[in-house]
Ligand SMILES: Cc1cc2nc3c(=O)[nH]c(=O)nc-3n(C[C@H](O)[C@H](O)[C@H](O)COP(=O)(O)OP(=O)(O)OC[C@H]3O[C@@H](n4cnc5c(N)ncnc54)[C@H](O)[C@@H]3O)c2cc1C
């Protein structure tokens with residue numbers, strides 16, 4: 157029983173306390189999703205996906221030094237960093253950022269929750285890039301402590317046309333990778349939909365969306381919305397990605413082991 | 417009221433075979449309609465490997481057909497707007513016993529006699545092609561002309577180009593009946609209405625037996641399930657196609673190359689590995705007759721993984737991220753069924769490609785297009801006639 161309760165909160169209480177001394181990772185991974193890059197990412201072995209391949213990732217806050225690798229490498233954007241060292245009612249939260257535009261330190265941005273609802277505004281304290289050709293940006297923003305655990309992303313304030321701003325100033329959101337695992341952009345998906353694709357599986361065959369680590373668990377709902385918007389009532393068959401075993405990646409050696 | 421449509425030629429099936437036939441027909445200026453029950457590449461062509469392998473073909477007409485097909489790929493890669501990821505990467509066939517080596521030597525000789533370049537490799541030479549091989553591997557054969565292609569891109573690319581040249585593609589439209597009067601095909605009844613046509617090509621894969629029944633002809637095509645494991649994407653680690661000799665054994669029914677243990681024999685287990693352009697390894701595969709069930713099974717996944725470790729032990733630390741299964745349109749001898757039907761004019765069979773449909777798609781497209789439009793083919797397809805089985 158006891159361990160179940162901790163599973164649900166994913167060690168947040170410990171993380172919250174540890175954050176008083178500096179940045180620490182907070183895992184917001186709730187589903188039995190098929191991946192464990194966070195474990196591989198951590199140079200300090202602070203994240204474990206154990207004891208079986210279907211377990212949720214667990215963080216040992218004592219071993220975490222807040223480097224942020226896991227934040228950048230989790231394909232589900234399910235990890236963020238919390239830092240409460242200011243101890244003045246404000247916390248620093250570090251989240252991945254993959255929308256268009258070039259965020260710079262000092263920008264004031266909208267801070268949003270998991271559903272994209274604005275929580276507050278905050279100033280970007282730090283921008284770091286992680287990864288090679290198409291790096292993930294890690295943005296550290298300063299927010300009131302009471303919303304800190306709800307923060308899942310930032311966005312630039314929607315540019316309102318009646319404010320007289322040029323449309324060109326809007327960040328090119330179409331570059332946004334709707335499928336992070338295979339790096340398929342929203343633009344690519346929309347173009348493919350325009351060519352007459354009418355089911356999720358066809359969309360997958362044409363663009364590779366949903367073919368990566370997560371087997372479409374993360375992108376499926378956004379793809380459905382895109383599909384419904386493009387196909388509307390004529391969608392003769394939307395279908396769904398069939399999640400094929402293994403539900404989570406498993407090492408080949410383990411799958412082929414004698415007692416597997 | 418469903419509308420009445422018409423087309424010079426109707427192609428039943430939007431797999432790689434139907435798409436290739438439509439493409440080559442359109443190149444000759446024919447008016448073509450593809451009727452596909454589900455969607456393009458929804459059948460075997462969307463759930464398979466991409467081997468364009470020559471050394472796994474039987475010496476004789478089968479090999480000649482495949483060699484002809486292989487020659488058509490470079491031009492297709494040029495002409496299609498989609499990148500079909502065609503690479504002449506070479507292919508290895510690995511033996512795990514001296515008996516298998518002996519059999520491979522004999523075959524290599526026969527293949528060479530027909531003009532195919534094949535090289536016999538000792539265990540030490542295999543290491544030139546692979547990072548590391550399992551201890552059981554005793555050597556193998558290498559064919560530099562073996563190639564790989566992305567089967568889905570190939571199917572979609574062919575269909576797209578055919579469409580640009582004027583073909584109509586009806587998706588989500590099932591053929592339910594074919595009307596024959598005075599010994600000639602006249603009409604195709606579909607769930608979207610009826611299509612007047614005097615020429616109908618059956619490229620329906622595992623649905624071909626059902627199509628045959630509509631004109632009272634027994635088309636002996638059975639679904640044969642093949643399962644595949646997909647690993648995470650990695651930097652290029654496999655330069656060539658790799659298959660175990662047992663793959664050839666279960667494919668071509670060669671006794672000397674059958675898997676040794678009963679469980680593997682039952683699954684029709686034979687090792688295949690290729691690395692896709694996106695970096696994933698595809699590890700196969702099985703040959704099972706389980707009707708139209710295209711689910712993957714834990715037993716097969718375990719067996720494929722175990723088998724893969726025998727040949728390529730270094731895959732051990734790779735993540736398996738997915739599995740899939742496809743249904744090969746299997747004919748009794750594993751060779752395609754191409755040609756006309758006795759007593760019914762205007763009906764053409766292009767099915768039963770078994771485990772070779774991707775490789776044989778271009779040549780099938782050219783040949784059937786010739787047959788439909790000219791009534792004769794430049795390549796002799798008599799060995800692939802339906803009537804060889806009677
Ligand atoms: C695991 C596996 C690995 C393989 N590896 C290779 C390989 O490496 N190299 C190779 O060359 N080949 C390979 N193959 C074989 C290859 O996939 C097939 O031979 C090939 O895809 C067959 O193509 P097709 O167009 O005949 O059939 P399909 O792709 O199955 O297409 C037939 C289409 O017809 C449609 N249809 C059926 N009935 C009807 C109807 N009544 N009305 C309308 N439409 C209908 C279906 O919906 C389907 O889309 C492999 C197969 C499997 C399963």
Ligand code: SF4
Nearest residue numbers: 198220221223224226
């Ligand atoms: S922030 Fe760094 S140290 Fe902490 S869990 Fe993530 S990867 Fe490990």
Ligand code: SF4
Nearest residue numbers: 185191193194230232
């Ligand atoms: S989504 Fe994957 S990488 Fe991210 S925290 Fe969960 S298990 Fe780790």
